Amino acid sequence: MSFFQSSKWSLIAGGITAPSGFKASGVSAGLKPSKKLDLALLVTSPNAQCSGTFTQSFVRAKCINLCLERLSKTAGKVRAVLVNSGHANACTGNRGIDDSLIATRALAEKLDLLEEEVLICSTGVIGEPIPMQKLLKGLDPLVMNLSKEGGSDAAKAILTTDLIEKEIAIEGYLGDRLIRIGGMAKGSGMIHPNMATMLGFLTCDAGLPKDVWDAMIDRVVDCSFNAISVDGDTSTNDSFLAFAQGDILDSQHFNELEIGLKLVSTYLAQSIVRDGEGANCLFEVKVKGTSKIAHAQIIARQICSSCLVKTAIHGCDPNWGRILSAAGSTGIPFSLDEVSIWIGSFQVMSNGQPVEFNRKLVIRYMKEIIKGNNASDEKLIISLVVGRSEIEAIAWGCDLSSEYIHINADYTT
Amino acid sequence: MSFFQSSKWSLIAGGITAPSGFKASGVSAGLKPSKKLDLALLVTSPNAQCSGTFTQSFVRAKCINLCLERLSKTAGKVRAVLVNSGHANACTGNRGIDDSLIATRALAEKLDLLEEEVLICSTGVIGEPIPMQKLLKGLDPLVMNLSKEGGSDAAKAILTTDLIEKEIAIEGYLGDRLIRIGGMAKGSGMIHPNMATMLGFLTCDAGLPKDVWDAMIDRVVDCSFNAISVDGDTSTNDSFLAFAQGDILDSQHFNELEIGLKLVSTYLAQSIVRDGEGANCLFEVKVKGTSKIAHAQIIARQICSSCLVKTAIHGCDPNWGRILSAAGSTGIPFSLDEVSIWIGSFQVMSNGQPVEFNRKLVIRYMKEIIKGNNASDEKLIISLVVGRSEIEAIAWGCDLSSEYIHINADYTT
The missing domain is CATH 3.10.20.340 (ArgJ beta chain, C-terminal domain)
Incomplete structure (x- = not known):
């Protein structure tokens, strides 16, 4: 990738589990008629800092409200994200919040976490609720499969009409520390500035103070995910979650880290556009x-x-x-x-x-x-x-x- | 048309020349390779009041500037509008204003009018200048063909990618006066709120004070031409010109007249959408x-x-x-x-x-x-x-x- 030429960062294999401190998995819970992978899980080690960016639409899925509330309540100290694909669970009336609560509660028990440490992102058809029995049955295999190698399965499980998986990982020395950044995304239609049926996840094994991380991710999203458009429509479920975990990074390296975060986010954002519905270029x-x-x-x-x-x-x-x-x-x-x-x-x-x-x-x-x-x-x-x-x-x-x-x-x- | 049921107005044959005091014509000047009609002219009797609404885009054809300046200079007392189709004469550098001036000057001489009493609207491909020799040669036949029956030819001559002509006329008694309103329009792509590659012309044989007419036309455009969208893009050349001429209407009939103006404008606006490029409904x-x-x-x-x-x-x-x-x-x-x-x-x-x-x-x-x-x-x-x-x-x-x-x-x- 030509845009790496002028930076300290180099491309490595893998995605969200390339940085240390992250595990992931993806399974087929039968949510998609195609039997493709449709349930993904990302789990971080304790003390990870999460920054979330969500759709600006007034019509948003209730899982977004849940994420916002829990990120606020925990000051970003969440530990796990569940992603179901096939059903956006948006505009489904009361089931929207009820099913999000049930799913995250069940997962929190299995992972021995507090409920508020678990988030959920849903993507798929608007107006259709999640087949909850299938989802709940899928949680055990999902937790069982959690691993350092699970990033790629997770990247597959979050897709809907996408034609290709979108994941990337890079590494670079900041001072004498080797830092890795990983990411995955989904989305091919309804992509528009201010995010739209777009899910993005970023992981990083350098720790940062909450205020620094939040501000950095704001800038990163603004010049990547917010700068793409597939069809001008915006969605109910757009979410971008960025996790930083590990020893706190020396502030002299913040700028270099931000360059790396932008590389990963720009790559993912461009991948979404390349995979835009019916797109040829x-x-x-x-x-x-x-x-x-x-x-x-x-x-x-x-x-x-x-x-x-x-x-x-x-x-x-x-x-x-x-x-x-x-x-x-x-x-x-x-x-x-x-x-x-x-x-x-x-x-x-x-x-x-x-x-x-x-x-x-x-x-x-x-x-x-x-x-x-x-x-x-x-x-x-x-x-x-x-x-x-x-x-x-x-x-x-x-x-x-x-x-x-x-x-x-x-x-x- | 069902929307006439509840009003005083009824549909009649014809278009912009149905009201008294207006003549029009349309000829083929060879501007379009297809040899279809491509030059239109509308002439009003003296003392007509013209209200103009134009594209809000910062990239607009210089003919729009010319119209705005002349409407301002004459306080809306213009007498003729020339329309050329096939070439938008937008983004053509200095030729944009030069050619607009040459065309209207030549026409003013032939009609024995002041230059500032003549407007020009252009529609067609952006970035291509008007073949001026052809246009100038077309002015004589255009003036020669001016007639009370010329509305339909004019309605044909303003079209570009349109599949059908868009014209309408209505009449109704306001008190004991029979008033007629006529209109024609073109446009099928690039139509979006705030007008776009859309030309619209309205004529009315009731006179109104300038301030009343301008305010009325503002409201009429807002609920008709500004309420349609074909592809979300806006254009460089959108113009809507509305002429009122005749004895001043009693103010007790202003509301009823406005209903008629809205009927005509809404019909034309909807016709543009129906004829939207590739539109089926x-x-x-x-x-x-x-x-x-x-x-x-x-x-x-x-x-x-x-x-x-x-x-x-x-x-x-x-x-x-x-x-x-x-x-x-x-x-x-x-x-x-x-x-x-x-x-x-x-x-x-x-x-x-x-x-x-x-x-x-x-x-x-x-x-x-x-x-x-x-x-x-x-x-x-x-x-x-x-x-x-x-x-x-x-x-x-x-x-x-x-x-x-x-x-x-x-x-x-």
Whole structure:
């Protein structure tokens, strides 16, 4: 991965159980008709610090409320997370909270933990409750299978319409300490800034004070999971949980650790977009020159969310008018006379004036990426300068294809 | 049309030239490769009052600036509008304003008007200038063809990817005066709240004071053209121009006139959505119970813009979870416990609890509408109650189909 070149971090095998102090497992409890793995568990050693980020939607699953309450009550000292896939348990009336309580209580007993030390994340169809008998029967094998090697099974068990697992682990020396960071995620549709049917989990074997860890994870989420869009919709169940456990890290290494956390989170976020429903390519939008970073973010994310930009990219059409039009529709003020646009390395607009460009070459550049292996490192780059400042932001999106329509036109039926 | 039942207004033949005091024409100037009509003209008698509403995008065509300046300079006393279709003349650098000035100057001379009394609207591909020689050659036949019967030709000449013309005229007695209102519109993609690649024109043979007319048109646009969404993108060229000319109307009839203006504008706005790129059905979202009307509007429009809702409707899938999820993602606060949802007359959620419903019947209801003749009166109705107030708003959208992808994946190439 090219983005590792300039950092202290290097890629290693594994995922959430690569750092010390974490065990995981994944089993099939029969929740998914396909009999694929559908129940995952992550357990940390005592004193891990957990920071949680959740959907901003007012319509959210009750398991989110449970997580928020318990993170608050324990000041982030939770020990285990149960994940069930297939049923979002959102908009299921009273069963939403009842079933979340029953599941975490049963698991807490088996793990000999306090109830409030156990969280639950659910993902799947909205409006359908979890088949609780199956889930409860699945807890024993789930606990039995807990191991240092269980990260990969857990990464499989949290998936729904995803085509590929999303996990990563990196390591690097911070001073003379070897630190590892691991992560896994799921999500392929309904992904939008502010998180959406997206579950993400990050583990790290350096300890950090609660306030430092929370602030660090805020920044990390903002430039990774909050910077992606698959279809512009947001979800009821989005959750990102980040655990830090181990001896407290010397503060001189905080910046380097944050770089590692961003690498892992950005990789996972981009993997979600690459695996976007019906997606054939990942594209990256860089926006520079606004007065505030939030403005650059809004413009970049709007371009990534535009159906017209997404279909143009799908059709390998260098239609910069749609890119500019999406930027303009945000309400963020900028002067057209200062706008320059590039598709890849090809400049198509300079200071508000269209630039003569070799359309065939640009189309070839787009076709090579869209026809490539999307699981690879390739991405289509769109760059905009909208003003004179050096402030910039990046967002990621995927093309919009007929396949997306087919997948989504009959998901529940 | 069922929405006429309760009003004084009745449908008549024709469009923008049905009211007295207006002439129009449409010719083929060779701007479109297809040789279809591509240049339209609307001319009013002296003293008409024009109110203009334009795209909110920061990236807008220079013809919009020209219209705004001239409406301001003349206090709305403009006399003619030229419309060219095929080329948006947006993001074309200096040519944007230069060509708009040349075209309106030439037309003003031929019509013996002041330059500032002539407006221009352009629609088509962004980034491509207008073939000016062709446009200028087209002005003579355009002026020659001006007539009371020219409304229909004008309605054809403003179209781009539209499949059908959109025009309407109504009449009704306000006191003992017979008043007529006419309208035409174009637009099928890029339609979103706050207007988008949408052109709309309204004519009325009752005179109104400038301030009354401007305020009335503001309200009319807000509940019609600003309440529709085809693909969530906004455009560089959206314009709505409304002309009132004739003896000043007695103020006791203002309310009744406004009802007529809303009928015409709502019909045109819905026609645009029905003709949405790749659309198979129009759906209407009613939201009730918010603390402010703006909140109900935001929720209704968000549901209409959701790719997941739009694909679910395309697949005749009564996936109310996506409807609720879209509502929740707006950031407008409401309590899930007070949410009830209906698809057609079928209740699917009651006070936050899922309701057992006959899925087959709901699917049949959806299929009948989506398979029907979309140019007809049929629409799929989605109703939400999100609180206890009586405040409500309505928005309209269309399903998202593979055809949309095909149309948009290679529009310029």
